[in-house]
Amino acid sequence: MPDSAFSAFIRSRRWVVGLFFSLLVLVGFALHRDYGMGWDEPAERLNAFVSAKYIALKLAPELASRQPRLADIPDLRQHRDADHGVLFMLPWVGLEALRPGPDPAEWAYRRHLAGFLLFVAGAWAVYRLGRARLGSWRWGLVGAAALVLSPRIFAEAFYNYKDIVFLSLFALAVLTLTRLLRRPTAGRALLHALATAAAIDVRTMGILLPLLTLAFGILEMWARPVRRRGLAGALALYLPLTAVLVVLAWPYLWENPWENFRAALSSFGHYAKPLEVFYLGQFVSIQALPWHYALVWLLITTPVPYALLFVVGAAGVARALWSLGPERWLRRTGSRRDLLVLAWFVGPLLGVVLLHSAIYDGWRHLYFVYPAFLLLAVQGLRLMWQQWQQWQQGPRAGGWAAGAALLTVALGTAQVAWRIATEHPFQYAYFSFLPGRVIEQNFERDYWGLSVKQGLQWVLAHDARSAVPVSMDSRTEMTLRINAKVLPPAARARLRLVPPDSAAGGYFLSIHRWHPGPYPAGAGQPVYVVRVGGAVILTVLRRP
Incomplete structure (x- = not known):
């Protein structure tokens, strides 16, 4: 393509933005079968079926009462999780009920794809918000790209409903x-x-x-x-x-x-069931978490370049407020949009800290503030870009520093993209800067249990027996059952899910959720290990 044509292409908002989101949709179609089943997926599906049964009995009671499949579904009034929202899952269980198909894994993968496509719509919203606030579609696209190039967010878009x-x-x-x-x-x-x-x-x-x-x-x-x-x-x-x-x-x-x-x-934020999380080297009840739990998790799982840019962007907003004064600052439309983004980000974090809300599995309950975090980070990037451009036009203080910072951000973001590609499909266990040993000794890793799918695939690929005994700790055994269901039917037929104490000659899988350290020699021989960022997230032991 000639230089002039290429330049015109780059300047064309419609083509570039359309290409970005089209490629993102294609990525969803290409990758949605690579991830296992997350811990919460069966519960989310059951909640939706409970609501679907309630709707059916309300709208067509005689027809619904004759459906044998509905008899095994709990009643909405007695269901423990009836107060959970089901808007996303409800249409999918309705379609599944109408056309169940021979393989239950197909509907799980369709839900994975649907979740990612909705995430694409969320990325488009971030693009539009950035474009409106920063006055350029290019900066808006940078915000959307940063959302996609966030390893944990990218992976969980497929299964975190x-x-x-x-x-x-x-x-x-x-x-x-x-x-x-x-x-x-x-x-x-x-x-x-x-x-x-x-x-x-x-x-x-x-x-x-x-x-x-x-x-x-x-x-x-x-x-x-x-x-x-x-x-x-x-x-x-x-x-x-x-x-x-x-x-x-x-x-x-x-x-x-x-x-x-x-x-x-x-009930939100006051989880009644007894549950402990592994945090800073100790098991802590979610009702007694320290105030800094969510903030620490946000810091250690967010790419370092984004965190640094956020500081620059927030400092830029504070500087404008200080120089103009509160009233003049609020009279500006852009300032009011900055305040909206700050309220979006800071308000929920402060609420969790002040109300001592029970959260768990990292900071996933607060993921919804992350777009606001990125919008401020993009503002920080624009500030550094503007300072560097001004330095190019004439000698100005801070120009060299801005140029060096931009280069560092570019290299850091490239490293994040490289890790997303090379650690696929385990990006959900991403930690930004901590060494693997520190991660293992202080934090939970695969709390979703998705790596169990790859563990089962490895076992079946390396053991030719027609019946292969496999087990897990009783507290995590659910992840074994649900990930066995998404394997091909022929593979599922060879698995024998057994209790941990009767797996002689078989395999024991651990996601290290309640056993963070290595296993003693008597537990079996490690034959397969999955590491992400140097930290072990799955161990497969061969039992004697």
């Missing part, structure tokens, strides 16, 4: 909010209500969206009196629409919307 789905829907809802604030219309109020309700019906933490909408709607009316009447009307339409849509898409709320929603909201 709660946290990554919520991240994507929350980002889409913030986008509809900024559009509503810029030009309030009835159509935009309806669109924002739809996005808000979708987020709430996945996680009750989505209730933050109406609060943000009210707060920043009032702020916008103060800053732009000319929009006061239009915004007041849009907000008056948005709030009841959101309430109606939340109830319509969440069967658990149908009989008693207010009380059931209060119950669901109060």
Whole structure:
């Protein structure tokens, strides 16, 4: 391609952005079968089937009562996890019920693909938010690319139907909010209500969206009196629409919307079951986690270049606030968008710390703040880029430092991309800068249990027997059963899932969730080990 044609291509927003997201969709189709089954997937599927049964009995009671498959599904009123949102999973279990097919693994993989495609929509929302705030589609695309080049987020987009789905829907809802604030219309109020309700019906933490909408709607009316009447009307339409849509898409709320929603909201962050996590070398109850748990996990699992850029971006916002003063700063549209992003990021983190909310498995319950983190990081990158460009035009202080920092960021991001490629499909166990031994001694690794799939594949590939005994610790044995189900039927037929104490001549798999260290020699001979970033996430032992 001639230089002029190539330059024109690079300058063409439509082609470049279209190519980026098209390639991302193709990546989803290419990789969605590579990941195993996560720990929560069976529970999410059952929750959706419980709601589907409730809907069927409400809408067609006689027909539903004659379906033998529904007899084994718990009743919504007695189901322990009835207060969990099922919006994403519900359509998929409905389709599965209509066309179950011969192999249950097919529907699991379809859900993996659907989750990733929704993540693509979330990345598009980050692109649009970055483009609007920074005034350039190129900077918006940098934000979307940073989201994709976040190893844990990328991997979990395929199977984390709660946290990554919520991240994507929350980002889409913030986008509809900024559009509503810029030009309030009835159509935009309806669109924002739809996005808000979708987020709430996945996680009750989505209730933050109406609060943000009210707060920043009032702020916008103060800053732009000319929009006061239009915004007041849009907000008056948005709030009841959101309430109606939340109830319509969440069967658990149908009989008693207010009380059931209060119950669901109060249960969030107060996990009742006894559960311990491995944190800083000790097993700690999730009800007694130190205040810094989520912050430490965010730091050690976020790529270092992004964290450094976030500091620069946040410092830039603080500097503008200091130089202009609060009132003049808030009069600027860009400043109010910066405040929205800061509230999106800081508010939930502070809430978890101050309310002592019970979270576990790292900081996954707070993933939805990550797009805000990246938007501030991209602002930091733009500040360094601008300083470097100014230095090129004439001698200015800090130019060399900005150039060196940009080069460091580029190399660091390339290293992150390299790890995503070389550690596939185990990116979910990514740690940014800690050595493998430190990780093993202080933090949980494969708490999802997905590496069990690769462990089973290795065992079957290296043991030719027609019946191969395989076992796991009783606390993690569920991951063995669910990952056996996604293997090809012929492979599943050769597996014999047995208790740990009766696996003589077979194999014992460990994801080290409640056994962080190595096993004694008497437990068996290690024959296969999976390492990510130098840390062991799976060990396969051959029993004597």
